[in-house]
Amino acid sequence: MNMLHLLLVSGGLFAALAMVWLAFAGPSPQKESARRLGQVRYRHSESAVDRVEAQMRKAVAARRPKMHQIAGSSSRVEALALRLHRTGKDWTLQQYLMVSGGLFVVVAGLVFLKSGAPILALVIGLFVGAGVPHVVVGHLVKKRTTQFIVKFPDAIELLVRGLRSGLPVSETLSIVATEVPGPVGEEFKLITERIKIGKTMEDALQDTANRLDMAEFSFFCITLAIQRETGGNLAETLANLSDVLRKRAQMKLKIRAMSSESKASAYIVGSLPFIVFGLIYWVNPLYLGKFFIDERLMVTGFGGMVWMSMGAFIMAKMVSFEI
Structure with missing residues (x-):
């Protein structure tokens, strides 16, 4: 019961922080006013160049996807099928779900047999079963997109x-x-x-x-x-x-080279705690064994992972540039 209360408190704090971030992450009134004035200027300009630019802005806005779905889809299931299609592979939605379910069962079973903690096994199984296929599909989509842009x-x-x-x-x-x-x-x-x-x-x-x-x-x-x-x-x-x-592709390569040092630092800082934890557990399993059986340490580790995830998200945004 105490563990359930701690999990609820941790989840509530995380949700509160997320809502605060969303509340203060909106566009500033000054930028919104400047954007609207620019639209009026382009719409009523007598210059052909301004009119063409206004048409382009309108077309880009019409093609902009909604935040809760991928462009070209009308539901999350269709969005997932479309994402699989963008990989260039002949993968179906049923195969994707079967692989995700298989990873969840195998990983959750191994963690439960090793630690004896059902909640920890469930969390890690869900994380691996849902995260690994998503990351693999995202990598393949990005690879095919890069090949398309090059040619x-x-x-x-x-x-x-x-x-x-x-x-x-x-x-x-x-x-x-x-x-x-x-x-x-x-x-x-x-x-x-x-x-x-x-x-x-x-x-x-x-x-x-x-x-x-x-x-x-x-x-x-x-x-x-x-x-x-x-x-x-x-x-x-x-x-x-x-x-x-x-020229757009050249600019992307320049920005990628300039931000490579910051990205490498972010990768090292984000992966170092997990590497150290794995090495210590490999050398002396009893020293960190209580993290898998003590509810207080499990909640503490979960809170640390949440804060690390927030830091990794902030670092990723700091080194991400849109061209």
């Missing part, structure tokens, strides 16, 4: 050469699907297949943009939409977009 400017340049040679846009999309390897060719192949079965090019591109949820591909769709509304040389516009995407 996407080359695909746009291929589109530019096709347009300058007199080919229509739909034909150049088919060329990109066959000539560019990797995720770019796979996604453009899906676009051409949707166009062949009767979808418009705008709808096919928008479906892919919703599934990928990449700023680079959204820029590509916005560029095509604005060009259709305002006119102009599409080949030159796409050439400028390719140059912008390459």
